[in-house]
Amino acid sequence: MVSRVIPVEEFDLVIFGGTGDLARRKILPGLFRRFLSNQMPAGSRIIGAARTDMDSDGYRQMIREAIAEFGGDESKDKECIEKFVAQLHYIPVDAKGTGGWEELHDLIRFEVVNAFYFSVAPSLFGDLAERLHSFKIADDDSRVVVEKPFGRDLETAKALNATLAEHFDESQIYRIDHYLGKETVQNLMAVRFGNMLFEPLWNNHYVDHIQITVAETVGVGGRGAYYDQSGAMRDMVQNHLMQLLCLIAMESPSMFDADAVRDEKLKVIRALQAVEPHHIVRGQYDANKDSPSYRDDAEDPRSHTESFVALRCEIANWRWAGVPFYLRTGKKLKARSSEIIVVFKDIGHSIFPGDEKRHRNILSIQLQPNEGMQLQVTIKEPGPGGMRLIDVPLDMTFAEALGPDAEDSTDAYERLIMDVIRGNQTLFMRGDEVEAAWAWTDPLIEGWKARGDVPKLYDQGSSGPEDALMLMHREGRRWHEIKE
Numbered sequence: 001m002v003s004r005v006i007p008v009e010e011f012d013l014v015i016f017g018g019t020g021d022l023a024r025r026k027i028l029p030g031l032f033r034r035f036l037s038n039q040m041p042a043g044s045r046i047i048g049a050a051r052t053d054m055d056s057d058g059y060r061q062m063i064r065e066a067i068a069e070f071g072g073d074e075s076k077d078k079e080c081i082e083k084f085v086a087q088l089h090y091i092p093v094d095a096k097g098t099g100g101w102e103e104l105h106d107l108i109r110f111e112v113v114n115a116f117y118f119s120v121a122p123s124l125f126g127d128l129a130e131r132l133h134s135f136k137i138a139d140d141d142s143r144v145v146v147e148k149p150f151g152r153d154l155e156t157a158k159a160l161n162a163t164l165a166e167h168f169d170e171s172q173i174y175r176i177d178h179y180l181g182k183e184t185v186q187n188l189m190a191v192r193f194g195n196m197l198f199e200p201l202w203n204n205h206y207v208d209h210i211q212i213t214v215a216e217t218v219g220v221g222g223r224g225a226y227y228d229q230s231g232a233m234r235d236m237v238q239n240h241l242m243q244l245l246c247l248i249a250m251e252s253p254s255m256f257d258a259d260a261v262r263d264e265k266l267k268v269i270r271a272l273q274a275v276e277p278h279h280i281v282r283g284q285y286d287a288n289k290d291s292p293s294y295r296d297d298a299e300d301p302r303s304h305t306e307s308f309v310a311l312r313c314e315i316a317n318w319r320w321a322g323v324p325f326y327l328r329t330g331k332k333l334k335a336r337s338s339e340i341i342v343v344f345k346d347i348g349h350s351i352f353p354g355d356e357k358r359h360r361n362i363l364s365i366q367l368q369p370n371e372g373m374q375l376q377v378t379i380k381e382p383g384p385g386g387m388r389l390i391d392v393p394l395d396m397t398f399a400e401a402l403g404p405d406a407e408d409s410t411d412a413y414e415r416l417i418m419d420v421i422r423g424n425q426t427l428f429m430r431g432d433e434v435e436a437a438w439a440w441t442d443p444l445i446e447g448w449k450a451r452g453d454v455p456k457l458y459d460q461g462s463s464g465p466e467d468a469l470m471l472m473h474r475e476g477r478r479w480h481e482i483k484e
Contacts, residue, residue, distance in 0.1 A: 008421045010041045010112045014104070016128055017119035018048025018059070018090065022147070024066040026178075027119065030414035032067050035084045036077070039418055047107060048090040049100070059090030095120070095127045101135040108137055115143040115420050122149065122160055129167040138167070143420050145174045148239055150429070152230065153445075154438040161431040174420050175429040179240045181412030184371040186427070188247045188340070189256075191365075191373070198363075199252075201344065203319045208360070208477075211326045211341040212244050215333040215482050219285065219460075220307065224298040231305040232282075236329040238441045242269065243429070244367075245325060248340055249315055258425035262433055269436040271317045275444055282448065282455040283308035283465040285332035291460055294331075306455045307331045310468040311444075324475070328468060332460040334482050338367035341480045352387050359389055364480070 013031075015023050034040055048059050063085055089107060093100030108114060116132060118125055125146060132138035146164070151157030164173055179185060192199055201207070214236060220227040227235065246265035253260035284307050287293035294307045308330030315325065342363040362376040374393045381388040419427060456465035463469070463482050472478055 008039055008041060008113075008418055011044045011115060011421050012047060012109055012112055013045070013115045013117060013417070013421070014047045014049055014108070015117045015119055016049050016093070016095070016124075017117075019050040019052045019054075019062065020119055022119050023048070024062070025070050026411075026413045027117065027417070028063050029067050029071040030411050031417065032071055032081070032084050033411065034414050034418060035087075036080055040087070044087060044112075045109075046088050047104070048088065049093045049104065051092065051094065053092050054090060056088065056090045060085040060088050063088055095124045095131070101131055101137070105135050105137050110139065113143075113421055113423075114138070114141070115145060117145040117417075119147060122146075122151070125160065126163040126166075129164060133167050140169070140172075142168075143172050143174060143423070144168055145176055145417075145420055147176055149230065149234070150175055150239070150434045151438060152234055154435060154442050157434050157438045161435065165431075170431055171425070173428075173431070174416075174425060175431075175434065176413075176416050177239055177243060177429060178412040178416065179367075180243055180427040180429075181414075181416040182367055182371070184365060184367045184373075185244065185247065187373075188244075188365065189261075192248075193252050204321055204323045206344055207323055208343045208345045209324045209326065210248060210343070211480055212241055212248070212328075212339075213341075213480070213482065214240060214329040214338045215335060216329075216331045217333060217336045219291070219297050219332045220294065221292070221297045224294075227307075228298040228300055228303055228305045232307055232309040232329055232331075233441060233445055237309060237311075237327060238437050239429075241327050241329060242437050242441075244340060245327065248342075249320060249325070251319065256426070258428075259430075261426050262430045266430070266433050266436055267317075268315060269433065269440060271315045271320075272440050273314045273316050275311050275313050277447060277451065277453075279312040279471065280444060280448065281308075281310045281465055281468040281471055282306035282453065283330065283458045283468065284455040285330075285460050286457040288460050291332070304454055308333075308455070308458060308464045308468070310464065310471055312471060326472060326477075326479070328464065328479070330458075330464050334461050334463060336369055337482050339480070340365040340367070343477075352389060359391055362480075364393075 015027060017023060028046070031040070031046060054062075064081060067081055091100050091103050091107065093104060116128070116138065118128055120128070129144070132142075138144070144164070151160050192202060243265075246268045249268045250264040251267065253264045284294040284303075284305075287296060295301050295303050298305065308328070310326070310328035313325050313327065314320070314323065342365075344361040344363075346358060346360060359378040360376070361378075364374040364376070366372050366374070372395070374395045376391050376393050378389050378391055381390045416427060419425075456467050458465040463479065469479065
């Protein structure tokens, strides 16, 4: 199979926070893989910028070590690593002062695509944006990439958007959510809008309910102080799960265009109904003999921040009226898994006598760890003895179905950064989309604070609090099992 890759133009990419953990773990190793795939045109450059006092040679050595540690099998190709790091430069800059900015201006080439990656705390976005313009480094064609969190509530999100808007047009701003760069997430649109099989059934006449799960096995150790200021709702639901919900529920855009897609996503968020208190479950992982509790990791014995949240919500529009969407995410659960489960309704009438088991078609969309899709269908059990029905999966694991091409599945950061260079905003959140998501999320957080709700303890390695299971059981449904 020959993949069609849209070429990119020659570029200068400046990474502010270029010595930080994200740059070392994800951004630079990802760009190295794009270099190996011939998606970095000759002459393109990556410029690290940070407070650390070092020269370009020191930076190249740092990135050699980062690729060796985080680059996977590709890190063994020493010759290619040397060719890649030859395209790296480094300039120490003071985000709040004047140091390094004149040097950065002199290094940047204005005849190629310019992109500026803000891999720093949001509190520095305004300082960086102001200096990029006051030192005439950025212009109307420049692109700026900003990392989440996009605020911690509606008020701060609006302030952050206003800060960026002082210096950049919305068409220049790329709010990066790595979940949207996953191959299977993008396949949601291909499955829905590219197959006559599914789209006619994608509504409240045929769908019973939809589940979205993002489960992690890790805790918050090492970043407990940060996480305790956000919690699962702010850290995961407001952005990652919200984006998955939008893609699975949105109407067909008029075309595969950035604003057309984001217009439809925005409509979904604005149609979300308020969530009743009894439809929200929050949890904290408890200690066991081998591992500390959430409160130990957060270093706050009285913390009421959730490491797990599950909720039931509905979308008030013609397509989805009456269909519940169940969302859950948590840490220290039994397995690492991200999946979307579409459960179709029962058949209207069974013609098979003696068959008392409920048979349902279920579409499972696996985002990680093994990307793929599985459709559960009902067939006759092989062998004599009458018409006995069983449920079997039609499985399409990408690595098995697509062979070597699947092994070249691009990391989410790689794909998104290349989309920035191409000027394609389809997989990036728009400012009004971010604000709408916070407008829905804030009342949930304010509500449980006002009620004094305390997260339920749950065992590490479990599926979360018992109350989360009851969220579905009391409606005659059950969560799709998180598989180890």
